[in-house]
Amino acid sequence: MxxxxxxxxxxxxxxxxxxxxxxxxxxxxxxxxxxxxxxxxxxxxxxxxxxxxxxxxxxxxxxxxxxxxxxxxxxxxxxxxxxxxxxxxxxxxxxxxxxxxxxxxxxxxxxxxxxxxxxxNLRKERQLAGIAAAKAKGKHLGRAPKLTGVQRKEIMAARAAGATPSQLARDYGVSRATIYNVVAD
The missing domain is CATH 3.40.50.1390 (Resolvase, N-terminal catalytic domain)
Known part of the structure; x- marks a missing residue:
């Protein structure tokens, strides 16, 4: 059946x-x-x-x-x-x-x-055109950065002074991976 x-x-x-x-x-x-x-x-x-x-x-x-x-x-x-x-x-x-x-x-x-x-395919083309137009206007695409430039400098100085990535992550409310990325820059 x-x-x-x-x-x-x-x-x-x-x-x-x-x-x-x-x-x-x-x-x-x-x-x-x-x-x-x-x-x-x-x-x-x-x-x-x-x-x-x-x-x-x-x-x-x-x-x-x-x-x-x-x-x-x-x-x-x-x-x-x-x-x-x-x-x-x-x-x-x-x-x-x-x-x-x-x-x-x-x-x-x-x-x-x-x-x-x-x-x-047309939908993809429209999406790519919209992204290109936004970039041309200087608009930031994606997630906002978790840390400001000043905070990044503070983290690098604190790390150089011996602060641990875990301690810095807690202090700045970010993950340890974010701290490692800041130090690696």
Whole structure:
């Protein structure tokens, strides 16, 4: 007997799979439903997806709400579809009504995969452009330094006078590693 596996995914812990799960349960209330949190830009580290793909057999179907919940690049999408096909299983994407058990569904899925990868690449380009613009304006990117220049000089002088890294770390409210980095500069 064929089994239907429904998979939902969000990228971060502050996101919620409720909308995906409701859509999947409305279409397949008796299916095996699983969800996880992890980046869609790679399949690495997505243990739930790996487990579902491993469990699939002839006639089974993997169902996702939207394509980007499964993969965001053609390589990962192709790898997943090939893994399913090698087991005689198929993929269904609810919102685009794609089913890889048909030739038209396979072709449409490949076209959508190209667009999903294109969207990811555009997002990366915009992010890099924003970082470059911020740097050009002299904006500091990243975490603020834990110590001021004056504090760094004080730490170097105290260390030269024999203060221990543990003692300095406590005094300045930083880790010993931070103290070692200051002294190494």
């Amino acid at each position: 064929a089994t239907i596996f429904c998979y939902s995914r969000v990228s971060t812990l502050d996101q919620d799979t409720t909308m995906q799960e409701e859509a999947l349960k409305a279409s397949y209330p008796d299916a095996v439903h699983r969800s996880e949190t992890g980046s869609g830009t790679t399949t690495k580290g997505r243990e739930v997806l790996a487990l579902l793909l491993d469990m699939m057999h002839q006639g089974d179907k993997l169902v996702v709400w939207k394509l980007d919940r499964l993969a965001r690049n053609m390589h990962d999408l192709s790898t997943i579809v090939e893994a399913l096909e090698s087991k005689g299983a198929s993929l269904e994407i609810l919102d685009q009504r794609i089913d890889t058990s048909t030739a038209a569904g396979k072709a449409f899925l490949q076209m959508l995969g190209v667009f999903a990868e294109f969207e990811t």
